[in-house]
Amino acid sequence: MAAKVVNARKIKHPLEDRILYAVVYTIIILFCIVVLYPIIFVVSASFSSGTEVQLGHVYLWPVKPSLDGYEAVFSHKNVMNGYRNTLFYTLAGTTINVIITVICAYPLSRRDMPMRGFFMFLYTFTMFFGGGLIPTYLLVNSIGMNNTIWALLIPGAMSVYNMIITRTFFQNSVPVELLEASQIDGCSDARYFFSVLLPLSQAVISVISLYYAVGHWNSYFSALIYLRKVELQPLQLVLRNILLATRISLNEFEDPDLMDGMVGLEFLVKYALIVVSTAPIMCLYPFVQKFFAKGVMLGSVKG
């Protein structure tokens, strides 16, 4: 009897399959190592002591654990300021993005919207053709947004891709009967929008909010072009400037004497910075990832 069971198993996994599985597992494990190792290394290095990092003794686990790097990062003037700015840009930017996207997508989802096809064309056309960086830069410059917080919030206020996801969701997942029923009950369009449609669309709204929020958190390009003032710059741009500078000047810290003579300060600051700047996204990660995957599927529905 037992022999038969073993046999049955063997039939299920012929030699060819076992070779295939060996290959599959090897490749997947390799990929995972390649993705994870840099992250583990940087986290370990950021918690190690400066001397050990400078000597290159850190490979996998923290050596002589210390929090010096984090102390240095948190007393760096531009970093904390950049952090505050990024939080502001992410919150304000995402709010503006979501409002604009929703009020654009809802009318387009209504079949009785006048000139719907025309507007849809107007929006999708820009996915394929655009004025480009320079005219946009000159425009932002000439309306006086350059070097203000608005340059990061307004010109990129809507992504057509997210708008299409939202519109498709409104169209396919909210039954049109609900609109008819509320109209018969004498409900205005505005009331329907706020009391019926929005509560039913929480899924898509969280997806696009996360898309926008992650985008704002990681964005540095618009800041690179538009913002010259250090006190307005978001964290990513501050990080970039620190990375590009060959040496970290002690004057950038609130308490230069404390940092003076710290061995391997530059290395520690760089590693700790990566952790500090990515930690918020990583904490949200499991949750963000689920919604991202959902959003990709929502977006792949043609419409």
Add this chain to the structure above:
Amino acid sequence: MSTLATKTEKKKKSRGASTGSSFDNLEIFLLHLPTTIWYLLFCYAPMFGIIIAFKKYKVRPGKNFLWNLIHNSKWCGFDNFEFLFESSYFGPMIRNTLVYNLIFITLGVIIPVALAIMISHLHSKKVAKTCQTMMFLPHFMSWVVISYFVNAFLATDRGLVNNLFKTLGLSDGKHQWYQDIDFWRWFLVFLNVYKSVGYNMVVYMASIGGIDAELYEAALIDGSSKWQQTRYITLPLLRPIISIMFILAVGSIFRSDFGLFYQAPRNSGALTDITQTIDVYVYKALLERPNINLSSAAALVQSVCGCITIILANLLVKRIDPEAGLF
């Protein structure tokens, strides 16, 4: 009772009759107005800016952009384009953009599809989920952060790779990685795959999840191996989604990821020959060595070519599989 009924009926009738009239839908039209205005200002107004490419743009301090553009700049026909096409950096710039994009598009289909299929074969659903989660991770890191990782590994002074080589006695540990063009040629490809593979995989994972399990059961009864199942069931069923992802990718063949080509190599001068793509050039010509005429011309070439490629790619895919077109 009867009056109520007629009232409702009337209301229904009036609504039915007025469908399509713009007055009844004034509210939703108004709701839509702010976005339209924003859109015309920030997406369509800059399109008129492409005339800079046909003018000799001059700036007089104190005057605004429009005045400069219309009164202060002379038309010069295709001079800017001629100048651009004849310049020594135009060839490499186009070559880098196209060749790298071709590699990225090919690998961007093959690797995610292969990995998605492999992960779907894993015995434990939990392990499969963990793998997917891990591979998605780099997508959430900005290019600035990725360039820090790269720097941690490749820094000449105390970079991890140089350290390791020195410890193992393979080199003196002083190799200048940021000057090594042969290494970066391939490393750029690796970085692109590293950052995008998890994101590209999601679509394929979901499509594989949507395949009817009965097909595999039937195949199993017929004694097919996993490889045969993949070859004759999974791949043919993935074809439509692969072609859609393909057109989307081909449509942006003239664009390049600024972060990858500018941020990750830390704008190293020695690597310009392979990292200068159209986007990097336009950025440099706007902020580093201002030349608005040439960079507008380059941007316009990029836009027009991109627009043509996406239309062609769509036609091509439609011919192969009429259902799979994007528009």
